Amino acid sequence: MRSPDHIPSxxxxxxxxxxxGETSPEPTAWLIKGLLPxxxxxxLSGQWGxxxxxxxxxxxxxxxxxxxxxxxxxxxxxxxxxxxxxxxSSGLESRVSAIAHARGLTKPxxxxxxxxxxxxxxxxxxxxxxxxVASAAAGLRRRFNVPVVLIFxxxxxxxxx
Numbered sequence: 001m002r003s004p005d006h007i008p009s010x011x012x013x014x015x016x017x018x019x020x021g022e023t024s025p026e027p028t029a030w031l032i033k034g035l036l037p038x039x040x041x042x043x044l045s046g047q048w049g050x051x052x053x054x055x056x057x058x059x060x061x062x063x064x065x066x067x068x069x070x071x072x073x074x075x076x077x078x079x080x081x082x083x084x085x086x087x088x089s090s091g092l093e094s095r096v097s098a099i100a101h102a103r104g105l106t107k108p109x110x111x112x113x114x115x116x117x118x119x120x121x122x123x124x125x126x127x128x129x130x131x132x133v134a135s136a137a138a139g140l141r142r143r144f145n146v147p148v149v150l151i152f153x154x155x156x157x158x159x160x161x
Contacts, residue, residue, distance in 0.1 A: 001101035031063065031149060033074040038149075053088065054095065056152050061075040061099045063150050064109040079149030080140035082133050087154060089115035110144040117153060 036042055036059070044052050060081040062069040069075065084093055088122040092113050100109060114136075118128035137148045 018143055030071050030076045032059065033076055035069065035073045036150075038077060053154055054099075056083075056094050056154060057092070058099050059151065060111060060152070061096065061103060061105070061109065064111060065100070065103070067103060077149055079136070079146045080112065080144060082128075082136045082140075082148050082151045083111065083113035083154065084117040084132070084152065085113055085154045086113055086117045089113060108144075110146045111141045112140055120153075 017095055028157065030036065031038045044056055046052050052128065059069055060083065061067070062073075062075050063078060066075050066078040066135060095142055100106075114132070118125050118132075122128075135150060140146055142150060
């Protein structure tokens with residue numbers, strides 16, 4: 001039997017299969033080193049009352065200000081944060097403010113939020129989300145001259161309905 005590194009090239013002619021060892025892997029581009037990738041999706045999950053929103057807002061402050069998250073994880077790319085909060089948006093501003101002040105920040109931060117989110121299971125959710133984020137991004141660019149680097153949906157369950 002031949003080893004996997006001797007597979008004839010015609011076996012992969014459709015271009016969709018990739019095989020371990022064919023190429024050197026690209027290093028992961030991080031938004032927060034070792035914790036949150038620069039692109040893609042991540043999930044912050046847990047039971048009700050386990051401080052998920054507080055952690056999300058602390059991550060947000062770290063990203064906006066370029067501070068280490070949890071005094072440990074280095075922020076690799078700073079910028080604006082868009083926060084869609086169909087559940088519990090009424091206290092976001094005071095919570096962000098408290099976290100920022102606790103970390104020694106007093107200036108306004110590039111944080112945009114709203115209390116609604118299109119139902120994520122609807123057929124046009126991506127189009128609606130794209131337009132919402134583009135609107136927030138334009139405001140953040142105008143006010144702070146920063147790109148959006150992080151988008152939170154809090155919570156996925158509330159946004160799916």
